[in-house]
Amino acid sequence: MGDQIINQKIRTLLDAANQYLASDPNASILKVGILGELLTVRIFQEKGIPIEEEDQHRRLIRLARQRAISAEVARYFHKIRISRNQAIHVDAEGKFVDNLQIAQEAINNAQALIALYLDIQPKSGVRPPKTPPKVQDSYRKERVRLEKPTTQQPQNQSPSQKQSSTNYTAEEYQKAREFLAQLRRADDPYPLSSKEYIHLDDVASFFNEWKKGFANEKEAAIEYLRFMSEEDAI
Numbered sequence: 001m002g003d004q005i006i007n008q009k010i011r012t013l014l015d016a017a018n019q020y021l022a023s024d025p026n027a028s029i030l031k032v033g034i035l036g037e038l039l040t041v042r043i044f045q046e047k048g049i050p051i052e053e054e055d056q057h058r059r060l061i062r063l064a065r066q067r068a069i070s071a072e073v074a075r076y077f078h079k080i081r082i083s084r085n086q087a088i089h090v091d092a093e094g095k096f097v098d099n100l101q102i103a104q105e106a107i108n109n110a111q112a113l114i115a116l117y118l119d120i121q122p123k124s125g126v127r128p129p130k131t132p133p134k135v136q137d138s139y140r141k142e143r144v145r146l147e148k149p150t151t152q153q154p155q156n157q158s159p160s161q162k163q164s165s166t167n168y169t170a171e172e173y174q175k176a177r178e179f180l181a182q183l184r185r186a187d188d189p190y191p192l193s194s195k196e197y198i199h200l201d202d203v204a205s206f207f208n209e210w211k212k213g214f215a216n217e218k219e220a221a222i223e224y225l226r227f228m229s230e231e232d233a234i
Contacts, residue, residue, distance in 0.1 A: 006042045007118055010035055014114070017107050025103035026087050026096060032106040033084025036077055039113065043069065056081055061232050064206070071209030076113040078227045080106060168222050175230070176221035182234055183207060203234050 017031040037056050044051040044059070047068045051059070060077050063069045069077070083106045086097040185192065186200045211220035225233055 003042065003045070006038060006045075010038055010042075010114065010118065013038070014107075014110065017103075017110070021100070021103055021107065024098075025100045026098040028103040029083050029087035029097065029106045032080055032103075032110045033087070035110055036080040036084070036113070039117065040077070043117070057229075061228055064228065065232060067202075067206070071206050072213070073113065073116060074227065075210055075213045076109045078223065079109050080113070082226075083109075168219075172222045172225070173218060175225055176218050179221050179225060179233060180217065200234065 013031050013035040017028045017035070020028040020031065040056060040059050040063070041051060043063060047063075047066075049062070049066065049068060060069075060074065060081070064074045083097070083102055086102070088096075090096045183200070183204045186197065186204045192200065207220070207224060210224055211217055214220035214223060
């Protein structure tokens with residue numbers, strides 16, 4: 001599939017995500033999820049990396065391990081993939097993500113990601129990334145009121161920097177501490193071989209850029225381990 005065809009499909013998906021935002025946030029998130037996968041394919045083609053029949057998670061891991069994408073780009077892809085997974089799965093009570101704010105953040109993440117690769121402006125006029133949704137009618141005003149988080153976020157804080165609403169487990173915190181301890185080994189390279197040090201320093205540099213999008217280092221480490229998977233983290 002050529003770049004122009006992919007770009008047109010991405011434009012169409014971005015427009016659709018905006019159009020569904022108020023009436024069907026779940027559909028909006030799913031459109032962004034497809035957009036993320038399509039852009040991933042484009043990056044594989046652009047970088048000349050063979051693409052395989054594998055899920056989006058494995059594709060992103062391969063791009064990150066080969067440093068075909070930056071930590072910032074990986075972070076946007078990760079957030080889009082997580083929101084898409086939340087939207088597509090139904091829990092034991094029959095609930096699924098249908099939240100205006102989550103859909104808006106997904107669109108913002110997609111727009112920021114697109115800005116790094118493509119010159120695409122949606123026909124419907126998406127709001128700039130990292131800007132809270134503006135209420136323009138009584139319907140959306142009521143939706144925002146009902147779905148407003150109980151804990152207030154500091155104003156002028158971007159979606160990627162907000163406190164996570166995810167409940168992390170004690171096991172995840174423990175693994176995050178172990179991961180961070182491993183990274184600190186790069187500060188004292190003498191016990192390491194040259195190959196080990198170069199690899200660990202590369203991972204540490206990538207993580208240092210990754211963590212800029214999170215509230216704290218432990219949260220960043222947990223999300224990094226979720227993104228890369230344990231066997232691929234270091």
